[in-house]
Amino acid sequence: MNDESQQPEDTEIIDRLYESLHQDDLDVARDSLEKLHPSEIADALESLPGKEREQLWDLVSPEIEGEVISQLQATVRTELLGQMQPHEVAEVTRDLDTDDVADIIQELPEEIKDTVLLAMDEQHRQELTSVLSFPEDTAGGLMNIDAVSVRADVSLDVVIRYLRQLGDIPERTDSLMVIDRGNKFLGTLSLSSLLSNDPEKTVGELMSRGTGIPAMTPAKEVARMFERRDFFSAAVVNDENILLGRITVDDVVDVIQEEAEQSLRNMAGLGFDDNMFAPVFTSARRRAIWLGINLATAFLAAWVIGQFKETIQQLVALAVLMPIVAGMGGIAGSQTLTIAIRGIAVGQLGKTNSRALMAKEISVGMLNGLLWASVVTLVVVFWFGNWPLGLVIGAAMVINLVIAALAGAIIPLALKRYGIDPAIAGSVLLTTVTDVVGFVTFLGLAALLLIP
Amino acid sequence: MNDESQQPEDTEIIDRLYESLHQDDLDVARDSLEKLHPSEIADALESLPGKEREQLWDLVSPEIEGEVISQLQATVRTELLGQMQPHEVAEVTRDLDTDDVADIIQELPEEIKDTVLLAMDEQHRQELTSVLSFPEDTAGGLMNIDAVSVRADVSLDVVIRYLRQLGDIPERTDSLMVIDRGNKFLGTLSLSSLLSNDPEKTVGELMSRGTGIPAMTPAKEVARMFERRDFFSAAVVNDENILLGRITVDDVVDVIQEEAEQSLRNMAGLGFDDNMFAPVFTSARRRAIWLGINLATAFLAAWVIGQFKETIQQLVALAVLMPIVAGMGGIAGSQTLTIAIRGIAVGQLGKTNSRALMAKEISVGMLNGLLWASVVTLVVVFWFGNWPLGLVIGAAMVINLVIAALAGAIIPLALKRYGIDPAIAGSVLLTTVTDVVGFVTFLGLAALLLIP
Numbered sequence: 025m026n027d028e029s030q031q032p033e034d035t036e037i038i039d040r041l042y043e044s045l046h047q048d049d050l051d052v053a054r055d056s057l058e059k060l061h062p063s064e065i066a067d068a069l070e071s072l073p074g075k076e077r078e079q080l081w082d083l084v085s086p087e088i089e090g091e092v093i094s095q096l097q098a099t100v101r102t103e104l105l106g107q108m109q110p111h112e113v114a115e116v117t118r119d120l121d122t123d124d125v126a127d128i129i130q131e132l133p134e135e136i137k138d139t140v141l142l143a144m145d146e147q148h149r150q151e152l153t154s155v156l157s158f159p160e161d162t163a164g165g166l167m168n169i170d171a172v173s174v175r176a177d178v179s180l181d182v183v184i185r186y187l188r189q190l191g192d193i194p195e196r197t198d199s200l201m202v203i204d205r206g207n208k209f210l211g212t213l214s215l216s217s218l219l220s221n222d223p224e225k226t227v228g229e230l231m232s233r234g235t236g237i238p239a240m241t242p243a244k245e246v247a248r249m250f251e252r253r254d255f256f257s258a259a260v261v262n263d264e265n266i267l268l269g270r271i272t273v274d275d276v277v278d279v280i281q282e283e284a285e286q287s288l289r290n291m292a293g294l295g296f297d298d299n300m301f302a303p304v305f306t307s308a309r310r311r312a313i314w315l316g317i318n319l320a321t322a323f324l325a326a327w328v329i330g331q332f333k334e335t336i337q338q339l340v341a342l343a344v345l346m347p348i349v350a351g352m353g354g355i356a357g358s359q360t361l362t363i364a365i366r367g368i369a370v371g372q373l374g375k376t377n378s379r380a381l382m383a384k385e386i387s388v389g390m391l392n393g394l395l396w397a398s399v400v401t402l403v404v405v406f407w408f409g410n411w412p413l414g415l416v417i418g419a420a421m422v423i424n425l426v427i428a429a430l431a432g433a434i435i436p437l438a439l440k441r442y443g444i445d446p447a448i449a450g451s452v453l454l455t456t457v458t459d460v461v462g463f464v465t466f467l468g469l470a471a472l473l474l475i476p
Numbered sequence: 477m478n479d480e481s482q483q484p485e486d487t488e489i490i491d492r493l494y495e496s497l498h499q500d501d502l503d504v505a506r507d508s509l510e511k512l513h514p515s516e517i518a519d520a521l522e523s524l525p526g527k528e529r530e531q532l533w534d535l536v537s538p539e540i541e542g543e544v545i546s547q548l549q550a551t552v553r554t555e556l557l558g559q560m561q562p563h564e565v566a567e568v569t570r571d572l573d574t575d576d577v578a579d580i581i582q583e584l585p586e587e588i589k590d591t592v593l594l595a596m597d598e599q600h601r602q603e604l605t606s607v608l609s610f611p612e613d614t615a616g617g618l619m620n621i622d623a624v625s626v627r628a629d630v631s632l633d634v635v636i637r638y639l640r641q642l643g644d645i646p647e648r649t650d651s652l653m654v655i656d657r658g659n660k661f662l663g664t665l666s667l668s669s670l671l672s673n674d675p676e677k678t679v680g681e682l683m684s685r686g687t688g689i690p691a692m693t694p695a696k697e698v699a700r701m702f703e704r705r706d707f708f709s710a711a712v713v714n715d716e717n718i719l720l721g722r723i724t725v726d727d728v729v730d731v732i733q734e735e736a737e738q739s740l741r742n743m744a745g746l747g748f749d750d751n752m753f754a755p756v757f758t759s760a761r762r763r764a765i766w767l768g769i770n771l772a773t774a775f776l777a778a779w780v781i782g783q784f785k786e787t788i789q790q791l792v793a794l795a796v797l798m799p800i801v802a803g804m805g806g807i808a809g810s811q812t813l814t815i816a817i818r819g820i821a822v823g824q825l826g827k828t829n830s831r832a833l834m835a836k837e838i839s840v841g842m843l844n845g846l847l848w849a850s851v852v853t854l855v856v857v858f859w860f861g862n863w864p865l866g867l868v869i870g871a872a873m874v875i876n877l878v879i880a881a882l883a884g885a886i887i888p889l890a891l892k893r894y895g896i897d898p899a900i901a902g903s904v905l906l907t908t909v910t911d912v913v914g915f916v917t918f919l920g921l922a923a924l925l926l927i928p
Contacts, residue, residue: 042828063704071824073832184671193668196708198650215667216645219636252515254726256648256708273725274706277732284736292814300819304836308843311811315844318807322800329796336795343788343795344781348774355770359763362744367752372523376494380525384756391760392767
């Protein structure tokens with residue numbers, strides 16, 4: 025449960041912390057720190073630039089270091105763990121959920137990883153190894169091995185006595201996994217049915233039958249399942265349907281959030297780990313590639329303009345107006361692109377309905393093209409007193425907006441077919457199309473119709 | 477639990493459905509429909525264009541219509557409900573969770589709303605009214621009134637007997653709400669501690685004390701709390717700390733997803749409800765405003781270029797190259813903008829660390845500016861054989877990339893201060909800055925240094 029809902033605005037806490045660290049007022053900082061939940065401390069660490077981040081980390085009390093670490097985003101975590109000794113890492117991760125430890129371990133350099141594993145007790149290490157054997161972004165990588173399992177043929181009464189003996193039921197247990205003698209997964213028994221039914225009944229009578237999630241299922245699909253079915257937790261099984269562990273919704277929430285965030289970051293050409301206070305050189309390097317690709321396409325557009333040098337020389341108003349045509353195409357195209365990228369990401373845009381989407385988007389492009397082309401024509405006629413020029417820019421705009429709609433739908437679908445993330449490559453390809461088409465149609469029509 | 481994890485790829489189902497609807501092969505469509513979970517049917521409805529959507533909806537069997545409706549996104553839902561009679565709506569929503577019914581009811585026209593409310597039984601209506609009294613995007617709007625509550629002074633044994641009498645514990649109950657005689661919220665008792673502890677102990681000894689979430693807390697903050705604290709469910713209270721209901725994580729997952737999605741849609745100037753198959757006119761109208769605003773700023777940039785007409789006439793290469801300077805500024809600026817917008821959205825970017833972010837972003841802009849300016853200079857010298865021109869474009873690029881970084885950080889922070897969503901207005905303002913600064917510095921430097 026939440027125990028400080030009347031908290032001040034998020035940024036206030038961070039502001040206060042930052043202020044006190046900046047003024048080297050460590051007592052005040054330690055004070056504000058004590059009022060925070062580990063997840064909020066993680067948040068604060070992510071919000072601080074390098075120097076203040078280290079200062080703050082030194083103030084975190086050892087008992088909660090593990091929880092804070094587990095809530096940090098990967099890059100910041102790696103940065104802080106990089107400064108710790110292997111035995112310290114082992115110490116810090118001792119009380120964490122296995123899936124969280126697995127996430128952390130995977131980011132460590134090989135030699136430290138082994139030392140950390142050796143510093144753990146036997147059971148802990150074995151559990152960890154089973155999670156580590158699956159890639160991070162699969163059901164197996166997300167799972168915890170702390171599922172409580174019972175057999176179908178026992179009575180509720182026996183289960184209740186068993187749980188009481190067990191004493192310590194893992195956190196966030198809402199249901200028990202039902203298995204057969206061979207550890208094969210049969211279904212689940214929710215704690216609420218366990219509590220609300222006649223204790224004489226058997227587990228088998230009350231459980232909800234179901235199949236578990238195969239361990240190699242991609243995390244993305246797991247997220248979609250949880251989202252659609254409103255699960256709190258679900259079983260993970262191997263190829264032989266043997267119960268391996270369970271996934272709880274809190275781990276899935278992180279996946280869902282990262283995924284939606286990822287489309288946004290990819291469309292801007294930011295690497296996955298380019299966090300707010302990543303070191304300057306790291307950020308610069310990650311973004312440089314994107315800028316370089318865009319520069320290449322900008323030169324392509326420049327080359328296209330270069331083909332119309334004489335035309336521009338004869339009517340310099342073309343140079344004044346040409347960015348309008350290209351720019352509007354880019355804006356309209358990226359609206360279609362955004363819709364298509366999200367449609368693909370959530371699995372709603374497939375082969376058959378893509379044609380319907382294109383038809384719709386072209387109609388939208390046509391309507392908005394006609395609307396804004398009229399406005400542009402009128403403004404240009406008013407500004408330059410040149411009707412033919414106004415009509416040429418209007419025509420170029422309609423053409424570019426329709427092509428933009430088409431490209432905005434086709435590009436992501438084609439990229440997807442070739443296994444390329446449409447969010448990464450989509451916007452640069454789209455801009456290339458809208459720039460080139462915009463310049464060619466406008467300058468080309470002008471060369472044909474306006475220049476004697 | 478999940479009962480068809482071996483499902484085919486999402487889009488395959490939709491493809492098959494679409495195909496059969498398209499060919500009016502309703503038996504096949506009905507067959508594929510039967511294999512789907514209500515949430516997957518909702519997904520399919522969202523993926524289909526208007527005509528096929530209605531056909532499919534007619535095939536959905538009445539027993540699951542309610543669940544399907546509750547899983548649909550708002551616009552599609554409104555469209556389908558609009559074709560139903562009030563008593564049908566009442567029928568369909570009978571078995572849904574109160575928070576879902578509240579969402580649906582809120583979208584109905586006033587006269588239908590009343591008819592639907594009247595068609596409900598008394599208890600249902602009262603529960604609904606209490607949820608409806610809170611705005612949709614607050615804790616009160618998200619809550620369900622089905623919390624099971626117990627008193628602190630009773631023993632676990634009594635609680636267990638009470639639950640068994642109750643018989644029917646609401647779905648997704650992982651903990652009980654602990655209240656005092658005046659219905660004031662004291663804390664929670666998880667079903668797992670209820671099951672794993674000595675039945676002689678009292679609820680008060682074992683509960684986790686805590687304060688509830690005030691009903692008027694914004695949904696966004698509720699989502700942040702769940703995310704950080706890994707809750708499955710949490711209590712909602714009124715001003716006097718009286719227990720009103722509970723929020724479960726599945727409702728929060730929807731909020732989290734919509735929120736991250738929203739930044740993306742807003743940055744592209746898509747309205748909230750512009751779904752993949754919204755009617756053409758609706759989509760066109762929603763996007764037209766955005767295009768109009770961008771057109772206005774494009775004219776501003778054109779006006780700026782117009783000030784340098786004579787310069788361009790004397791050196792037409794300027795017209796060829798000027799989009800490169802403006803474009804690269806836009807790309808670099810939007811990288812910073814994206815980082816700032818998400819930082820603000822998740823509450824990690826505040827007053828004090830904004831200066832540090834600016835400093836970092838300016839350094840990144842400077843580094844990438846120098847890198848790509850050198851490349852541009854070399855290419856231009858090679859292309860036009862004109863060293864001064866190469867140096868001018870290089871200098872303009874460095875300046876524009878630094879200004880872009882600054883603008884990318886300042887614009888969203890300023891918008892936020894004035895209560896404007898940075899994701900909506902940010903990118904158009906940014907492009908205006910990078911276009912104007914790009915054209916002015918490049919053409920201005922050229923006019924000063926290159927034209928005799």
